[in-house]
Amino acid sequence: MNLEDLLNRKSANVDTRLTLTDKMTYGKYKGTVIQSIIDDNPSYIDWLIINTGFDDKINEECLSYACSAIRSYETAKAERKRGHNDLPF
Helix, strand or coil: CCHHHHHHHHHCCCCCCECCCCECCCCCCCCCEHHHHHHHCHHHHHHHHHHHCHHHCECHHHHHHHHHHHHHHHHHHHHHHCCCCCCCC
16 A cells, blocks of 8 residues: 555545555565565564554454464464474464
């Protein structure tokens, strides 16, 4: 989503929060589709939510998808600590 798209959404009273298919507008993943970031690095999205209030900038579908990915990441991390190294992330 670019600035013009965002302004058009606002003027049409459309939800202006980011979706899974929008591109990140700042940070080390600037220009990358949000769903790709969540898939590749859920801990980064978790950090954004905790430290920047990113959850207020994304829509419900995107937040739900991110929370699911973060949960899976945390589970895999815990399993790795127990010696199960065959899990993703």
